Amino acid sequence: MKDLQDKVAVVTGGASGIGLALCERFLAEGMSVVMADVERGSLQTEATRLDESGDRVLAMPTDVRNPEDVAALAEYTLERFGAVHVVCNNAGVAPGGAMLDTTAEDWRWVIDVNVLGVAYGVSTFAPLMVAAGEGHIVNTASEAGLTTNASLGMYCASKHAVVGLSESLYRELEDSPVGVSVVCPNLVRTGIFHSERNRDDGIDERPKDIAVMGMLREALVSMGIPPSGVADKVVDAIKADQFWVFTHPGTAERAMVRSADIEAGRNPTNPYDPTDFE
Secondary structure: OOOOOOOEEEEEOOOOHHHHHHHHHHHHOOOEEEEEEOOHHHHHHHHHHHHHHOOOEEEEEOOOOOHHHHHHHHHHHHHHHOOOOEEEEOOOOOOOEOHHHOOHHHHHHHHHHHHHHHHHHHHHHHHHHHHHOOEEEEEEOOHHHOOOOOOEHHHHHHHHHHHHHHHHHHHHOOOOOEEEEEEOOOOEOOOHHHHHHHOOOOOOOOHHHHHHHHHHHHHHHHHOEOHHHHHHHHHHHHHHOOOEEOOOOOHHHHHHHHHHHHHHOOOOOOOOOOOOOO
């Protein structure tokens, strides 16, 4: 898929952050875009803004935790544009805090969005792409899918799952015309650390987690890269049929710390400065 002109992309979490940047970049490549998001107000606002230049944007309210919503997303995409060539399973949440303080409801929310949301996107769209003989799937993981830290245990677990899912999918589709990429960014200036705004189970952020999330939000603002930088890397990866998408210097080196620990027979080493994220 070296030429994206006149192709069709579906992006979950498309109304903000990395998802919105992907939509903007795909439109710049001459693609039509289906923006899927659970935030209806932002979704409609951004879709209206992006569609000023032509009838190439479809806004579809979608809760990726619901497989029926994802199936409807595919159905409406085909009805409107007749095909789907790129799917970005990008929607995600990132609560912080100690795992010893988590509840079953916390885990259910994180896994439903971050893992099952990706799985439903794959199981719904990949067969359509294989049957059509063309396509590329992009799953948004994180550098936290390759490393760990003490403040984002649930998030790290879920993103490790996305990396494993994506690599297995790559192997499954290796002899097919459908490519797979997994995106592993470090800090990006998005609203990911305000994910609780979309939590609908009535559970509020715990007071002891507020300080942790405050530090993470400050780090994101001060050190995060713009989402457009991630979108540029994703488009390059699609065109090059590249699996790993790293957006920050040092990601590969930090990921290799685990391999070095295993080879040396030692307990896990912190690949980050001790003050990072903690």
